[in-house]
Amino acid sequence: MSKRVRLRFAPSPTGGLHLGGVRTVLFNYLFAKQQGGDFIVRIEDTDQTRFVEGAEEYIFETLKWCGLEPSESPVHGGPYGPYRQSERKDIYRKYADQLVKNEQAYYAFDTPEELESKRKEIPNFQYNQLSRGQMKNSLTLSNEEVNQLISTGTRHVIRIKVPENEEIRFTDMIRGEVIFHSSQADDKVLLKADGMPTYHLAVVVDDYLMKITHAFRGEEWLPSAPVHILLWRYLGWADEMPQWAHLPLILKPDGNGKLSKRDGDRLGFPVFAMDWTDPKSNEKASGFKERGFLPEAFVNMLALLGWNDGTGQEIFSLAELTEEFSMDRVHKAGARFDYEKAKWFNHEWIKHSTAEKLEPEVKKLFLAKGISVTDQKKFEHIIELVKDRCTLLADFVQQASFFFQSPETIDIAAIQPKWDDKKELFFVELIRAYQLSALWEAGDLEKEFKELAAANQLKPGELMLPLRVMLVGGKFGPGVFDIAVVIGKDETVHRIQHCLQLLRP
């Protein structure tokens, strides 16, 4: 019997969740679900100084919006809690002490100031096998001195003692075998002076205690993997170490480096999943949700950033992704984010969604614009008429508000240059004809329109655009006669009349 697959996403609550974070969640989630396993969210809040109010709530709201709900977390509960590292503080100390006792870690009394001046003095100072002999720690101090310092409450940390000449290797699910030399690793702090563990200790202890079988995280963690491997070994858990996978990064669309919050503002696209306002700086960052993305499209787009199924298929539902996802088809290299492609995914999802599905979100947007929807059937019909033209949900407002209210602006300039008395006469007659018509159906309206045009010796083509502008306000939208049907006889006549007024000198 193989172990039950368990994966975790371990964000620190320091701000909103951006693209890369959600993609990491996604890959964790997909793999876990595919294997019939568990997806867990653990909050890594060991750095009290970076705690940001509301960030944790934001993370869970984002996961909910994306449809990537964990089965265990501080809010969902579960048998391996608590799931917030700050609430597990007592657990880590024990393991840190164990490491010290086994001489795999040691107390260090160097103050932050001392270390800082050391770094100034020596450009690339590392606290490692070369330098630890010159520092103030339980390796260089006598037992009495150490006990003295500790008993008098001197602030100190616990650092891992990295072995001197050893190869540390492991197999990454994406990159294959990766080899590090222990001589390159430094003696990372495991337990901070405030008694909190650093990420390095906490991640190993918690992954072990929570029976994590696969640890997927961003590539930025690759360099600290050797420390974590060492810890798994030191703690005697090597046989239960999860399989690692370091996911490729999402890069800026232009220039160099990984995608950051600032790129969004600079280039005009969202980077966060949802709108986020930093409570301290009040800085705002816009999100995909509020920009008018469907969660399905957002998730779909993220999945294809670094993964593909090899068939050329690009549109996948979450269920399909769960079915098809495989780690050995995850690309190794970082991917530049392309907002145009992201919009394409959304457009595809809007086109393929039913009006019924789209309706609630679109309705909210209309309400925000002061347009309330009374006739549900009619509203869905309108959505059906315009959805092919909407890339973002917000586009529905621009594409369909004229169905509910007279156009705010009318592009008179589009018809004025070719306007003449003959055309005016035609429209006057058209009004009469429409007023008299018993039926109000697209085919009939078009027939009447064309017959009247012929009678006036005018080409329908010259008249269709003016009619469109009169009804819609501009050169866009679905078929004119479909529009006339929806807005009804009175409104159609009214809008034509209104424009005829505008066109009179």
Added chain:
RNA sequence: GCCCGGUUCGUCUAUCGGCUAGGACAGCCCCCUUUCACGGGGCAAAGACGGGUUCGAUUCCCGUACCGGGUACCA
């Protein structure tokens, strides 16, 4: 600097030694549409470089270049 990772059209990518290097986005053109889209068709566009290995390298190995990540009592 040092360590680790990466390198196919502008972008996302396919190719598990046989390639006329395929697809998608964006771009351009045409058709459909008497609007704008949708849809259909087409054009243009790539293996960083140098060495090996091999009958044959985009694919395997080495070097160089370039890009990225890391180098905190941050995650």
